[in-house]
Amino acid sequence: MENSEKSPPFIVVAILVALLAIGIGYFYLNQNKDESGERDKITLQLKWVEQAQFAGFLVADAKGFYEDENIDIEIKPGGVGINPVDVLITDEADIAVAWTGNVLPAISNGEDLVNIGQGMQRSAMRMMAKKSSGVSSPADLAGKKIGTWPGGNELEPYAFIEKQGLDKDRDVTLVSQGFDMNQLLNDEIDLASAMIYNEYWLPLEAGYPESDFTVFDMEEEGAGMLQDGLFVRRKFLEDNEDLLVRFLKASMKGWDYAIAHQEEAVDLMGIDFAENDVTARDHQMLSMKEVAKLYAADDALEKGLFYINKDKLDQTVEIAQTYVDEVGEIDIDKIYTTTVWEKAVEGMEFANYEESLN
């Protein structure tokens, strides 16, 4: 008797169960909602949050270039703790914008990932030191506190350190760096990682003169690796080559448009500009200018955007293998294909960038 009095009325239990079922159902339905029906779905994982670094993809989406190719694209922004290579391997994205240096350790661990197009034609990575810290040449690195971004962005600084004959785990202090330059400005670290299209400008925008800093260009220091390449799983490539060709075509159009119309591209990205941080419109404009110079560079200028420069790829693999212990044997011919690019670039007409690259 007492027991039956204590148990809650049936109707309460029923309502709770129903609510739970609705909640779970809503969650899963949302996961698999399919609005387009006809068009081919594809998911692109960005290396970082939506910003000028990915302007071309965002512009292609905004201007309907993917739709023209009968593609329904989902662009997933990256962020802290999101490694595009992990996302790619776990099948949560079909294509990833990833740094080659980030992909190589995964490949040397047995993952079958393929480069189908190379966005940035050269490294955008700089190492920046305050002159007051006493770093004026690469020979001054021993015993210094060096900021890196762990999670796949640290191979170039590692190669830079090891190239000076130092052991990265023993001869310097590696500090995980925030995505701003505060640690450098507050003298918490001696050397900071900085992208030429982003962090590099933060101290200058904060009013520090350029002459206060020593800047090492990883490309010039022989530690530069390719960045922002398009990577896919081999299985996906084999099953969806035509889809990838169409994707690359639309992306080329997007980037072509973004490089030629930089101001419009920044506004088309669909991000809410803030007052004065990295998402400020002025900062993104500056960033767009630098990114354009990295995409429309070297051989890509003559042969077309996303051109895969084999020599550069060779160089990236060699630097990684020589200076980063974690990267083992890699068969270079197995990590890229030019087929997709060749088919995509056919009949493409690129704008003349001369004016916009100044």
Next chain:
Amino acid sequence: MGIITIKKLDNHQTLKTLIISCSVFSFIILVWELAVYFTNASRIVIVPPSEIYPVIFKNQDILLKELIFTFEEVLAGWSTGSLIAIVLAIFIHPFRRLSQIFIGVSVGINAIPLIALAAILGGIVGTGQTGKAIIVALLCFFPMFISCLKSFTHINLKERNLLQTYSASYFQQFTKLIFPSSLPLILTTLKVNIIVAIFAGVVSEFFGAHGGIGNLILAKKGLYDLPMVWAAIFYIIVAGSICYFSVELAYKLMVPWRK
């Protein structure tokens, strides 16, 4: 004679528990090894124990250096946070109303996952070792503060009345009755806190640090050096267990009347 048999039984029990724990542990390791072997799992997702084992010794110098770095933060934060909480509680507990208010507020704050603040606190307290120790201290403070206030204010009235009939001063009441009878709860909280502290220390290093085992895990994970990541986790487990059982031992020595 009676005492000896009880002790023997006790030892026998401990041995039995030890054997069972060891076999369960070995079984997990075995299943892990076989699972990786037979499923052909990706090497950047999981590695078998047989690959982790050699790394534990090979990279001892790096791992120990980073472990000590982290445990300096952990132990400093844990002891400071707990000590401040005890001292504050000692001064506040004689005021009943105030204590009630503080307990209420602290229980509320304690329900917030304070570790979420680690992401933002880096900007305020810095990313250095002191900053991490402050985060650890913050996480250890509230549980200890609540435990102390509660147990200081919930003393058996009969015993207190007895002391009062001896005209014991409040100071005497506190040192002879209130504090000793609160010791079990204080030490239990210390024991729980050391685990909280390790967790807070390692996790706060994920948000930017000048070294430490959390920093190492993050760095090696980015390079898919999983054996090193697992070796680091192994070091944390061993060091954490040593800390935990040290506090447990202190508990047994300081509160012999409680088993």
